[in-house]
Amino acid sequence: MLLLGIDIGTSSIKVAIVDANTQKTLALAQYPDTESPITSLQLGWAEQSPEMWWEHIQQAIVLCHSKGTYNPGDIAAIGIAYQMHGLVLVDKNQKLLRDSIIWCDSRAVEIGAKAFDAIGHQKCLSHLLNSPGNFTASKLAWVKANEPKIYEQIYKVMLPGDYIGMKLTGDITTSISSLSEGVFFDFVNNEISKDILNYYGFNKAMFPEIRPVFADHGHLLASMANKLGLSPGIPVSYKAGDQPNNALSLNVLNAGEVAATAGTSGVIYGVSDQLTYDPQSRVNTFAHVNYTEQQKSMGVLLCINGTGSLYRWTKNLFGAGESYVQMNDEAKQVPLGSDGLRILPFGNGAERMLNNKLVGVHMQNIDLNLHSRSHIYRAVQEGIACAFRYGLDIMRENKMNPTVIRAGRANLFLSDLFAQSFVNMTGIPVELYQNDGSVGAALGAGIGSKIYASPSDAFKNMHAIQLIEPNGDDVEPIYQEWKCLLERQLLATN
Template sequence: MKYVMGIDLGTSGVKAILVDESGKVCCEASKPYRLIQEKPGYCEQHPEDWVNQTMAVMKELMAKQPVHSRQVEGISFSGQMHGLVLLNESREVLRPAILWNDTRTTAQCAHITKKLGDRLQKITKNQALEGFTLPKLLWVKEHEPHIDQQIDMFLLPKDYVRFRLTGAVHMDYSDAAGTLLLNIGEQTWSEEICQAFDISPHICPPLVTSEAEVGTLLPHIARDVGMKDGAKVFAGGADNACGAIGAGILSSDRTLCSIGTSGVILSYEEDHERELQGNLHLFHHAKKDAFYTMGVTLSAGYSLNWAKHLLAPEESFQSLLEGAAHVAPGAKGLLFTPYLVGERTPHADSIIRGSLIGLDSRHERAHVVRAVLEGITFSLNESIALFRQAGKNIDSIVSIGGGARSRTWLQMQADIFQAEVIQLDNEQGPALGAAMLAAVGCGWYPSLEVCANQLIHQAAVYEPEQQHAEVYADLFHLYQRIYTQTRDIHAGLKQYRSI
């Protein structure tokens, strides 16, 4: 039996799955790694941790397979977007990676916007936000000139891991689109942007499609993880692009809700000309010659993790959510905004912080948990509202990630989004998308669409409950007012966060 392996390098850990020729997910493994948060707004990781834990999950998958059936024909990757990995001439890491959810670069974003004006949007189809890679490069240039002088190449997280496993340096278009350095229309690094900020173009890696074969595992890596030599390695894509593939978002009538550390509403696009508003993003899809538009909630699953740590650190998520299932919509007059590390869509604001509005002495833990779930979903609904305002028809949404593991949350999504919400029968998220890229690359299927028909199946469909939907429509209007009415308060509190 032959297999392909999909590896997803997430923010909190790495996950790998093994898929056989029939399209069955045979086994999976995951390993955590730590975040480094030395100052408010800072979020970094050691790239070496990614490499070590990726090799550990690969080795674990091979250990689960009989010796005679360890023929992995192809490997591909998905990875957290935007994170800055800096290499010197000897391809050594110069400093810890600055991650997508690091918000130290507000001043650099303002500088980019002032310098390029409307040209930035025309070239990259995105605004300058703290999460993107270019502001991080400029921060290093300003604050760590001794590091800047040694930079010979920058990579994004999954691309660094793939380099360490193969010895080959590349970046795919779906991840490159999130750097603010890619000319989306021309599919090349932007000389104009590089010149504007004194960035040498040679530090930008060669660009490839997500389906491209970029090498094979180095012999000693294959030996260490228990694989046979010769496994083809494919470029892979950004986590959201691979998550879209793994959920079958491969045509213009498909929309995705993905709730991980962050939350994403993603909709397939045929071209890159759609007019965007409210800090929606447009990126290359991991499907060749396709794109997607996207809105982001920075603290989606992260908000629920925070609530669990605060309220029930010893309990399971299942136990925590069981209580919320018995609370009526509206959480007895309690509203939560998930701005724990700032927000992106529709408010690009690194200073805003979360709120619990309406607390009174009758509220219990279950009400707070329900309010957190509702607040995350309201935030995601702001992206859906922007899509609809732009003329996009959204009446069917595939839900993956943490939000797809709870019936209560799935029904809540249907009620708040006012759309049917589809749960998949074996949801593996971005790791499955990566495995599908490898399967198509190996010639198992003629296209991603055919592969999706074989691997992806619905488990359940949740329809809006009209009475609940009406309640949530009223609450959503109240939720939308919280940002503008608390923004100045949070700005005033900023000086006290590091005391």
């Protein structure tokens, strides 16, 4: 029996086929080979086409089939992971009304700030666990205010995974986890927030039917099955945002467990059994994949918008023709501290952990007679590690004190230099696993379709491939200098 997992990333789509019995990955495909475009019509805006996601998903599934390592007819369930916080709008004919306003878009920051003040800070934090900020609810309010003709045609408001689920099954569903990441959900009253509906003037009928994350979200249409070479009627039995899904894929389900990732964005995601919130909403709390009204399982999320995106930018600008492996090897030739070069990695939209400020990327102490591109490669990785430390200190203020962090050996964690810098800067050992978001989505489908009796059964064959511990390097002076640079920049940023 096989499971199909789809991961709707910002940079690309990944699809995995997993053997449910052994949890082994039989096929893995990514589409496209180059990174998918983000449309930025104005400074701070970021949009992508959901039709592009759908086309790329179809291509990735075909690529998996072409490997010839399994029988597509044996696929029994589908799971979907997706980039969080995106806004997708369709009319009553399930036709897209506009491109998706995605997670790193900053246009709604002021709208969310006004809602925070109007509803009341304590009311928002205690009920929504977050400021409305520039999350999905505020993006929808932007559409209402600036694109009224589009707003009038809205039949359903969705997140990216809900849209792909609709394309596969014809059904439109969501979950408490998804609604919470859009800051639509009231945890005290266990309902879509009346405060958000009333303040923004939203019609509750625009929101899809709520089902658990691990549940039947519809069955594969015959037309789609024929198109994708699959059997009709396969259930979509799991939908989750990429960071809760990354945590699931690392078997991070219980209070006190913590996951990290450093893809397009950098994230530390810890699980709590309390309705916790940061008074400044610098880190954010959402319902985890296993949240129920009876058993509160919350995901506390720290996000740095520009980690892998900064390293990609660096490669495009300084390392044309080089691979990331070559860049990492060059960076290792530079001494600890990059000979004084410091980089702030904040150039991909408003940073929530910095109170939604648009800080930008900054390089400090450039010496034209000393610093080479290899210094930049190392300073970027050290700067990202410093940003993780800064964010983790905020999480520690909020009583999240991990003793070990789990991460997949992927993206920036493929760099031994970055992984060691992360561990040294945070002071927390990291366990690396051979995991992938699309594999996590496939295993989630197995849980949701009851192929696995419990989540633990889905991970019985998972083992860490490497443990990285602090190696004794004195990185504190580097971090403190970096932190002073950040604080000066924050003072200069309106």
